[in-house]
Amino acid sequence: MFQFFVAPEQIGEKEAFVTGSDVNHIRNVLRMKPGEQMRISDQQGRDVLCEISQADGEKITLKILKSCEGTEPPVKITLFQALPKGDKMELVIQKAVELGVSEIIPVAMRNCVVKLDKKRAENKCIRWQAIAESAAKQSKRSIIPRVGPVHTFEEAAEYVRTMNVRLLPYEQERGMAHTRKVLGNLEKGASIGIFIGPEGGFASGEIEMVKDDMEIISLGNRILRTETAGMAVLAMLVYEMED
Incomplete structure (x- = not known):
């Protein structure tokens, strides 16, 4: 339908x-x-x-x-996605919308290969918003998730501080016990920010900037691609939060 x-x-x-x-x-x-x-x-x-x-x-x-019964998850999720190479952002947006994200913020991080000037960033965001709308229709969402403008890391770090729960999957973090504890303690109605790094990983200075504000978690023993990491966290949230 x-x-x-x-x-x-x-x-x-x-x-x-x-x-x-x-x-x-x-x-x-x-x-x-x-x-x-x-x-x-x-x-x-x-x-x-x-x-x-x-x-x-x-x-x-x-x-x-x-x-009809609504289809929105009981938490508001914002995905802060580092700009990936090629057209991977389109895949990230499509799948994140299907998994229940409320907002996607593209972030220009230090190790991002892609560098967008203002005009290209604006044009990309228009296309990305159209992809979000198409995915929302396909997955029977009750809202069209917003794709925000491209943020600097500093801007994204400031924005995520407004959220109740702030998650940062980090490849140097090991052990799933802390991840399970953090996700198991989430409450319905919470606002959740998820920070996903680029292909080259987070720069050490970026981790230093946000380490006191974020729950740094592991996604397992394997290194995930940037387009996979956010989907892994979102799938975990669906499992933990939806009835």
């Missing part, structure tokens, strides 16, 4: 409607007809199952059949 996002005012008591670019996608790409069903969300906690009643003009008119 297809999922779409609308503004809160587009969902009434008995009817809802879809406008904008999704109209063309529904009508001409998916070729959906009256009588077919879809799920829509207002991103503010209301998810409904609908049936198309009219699909012409500049909007799709829907009959609301019933409310």
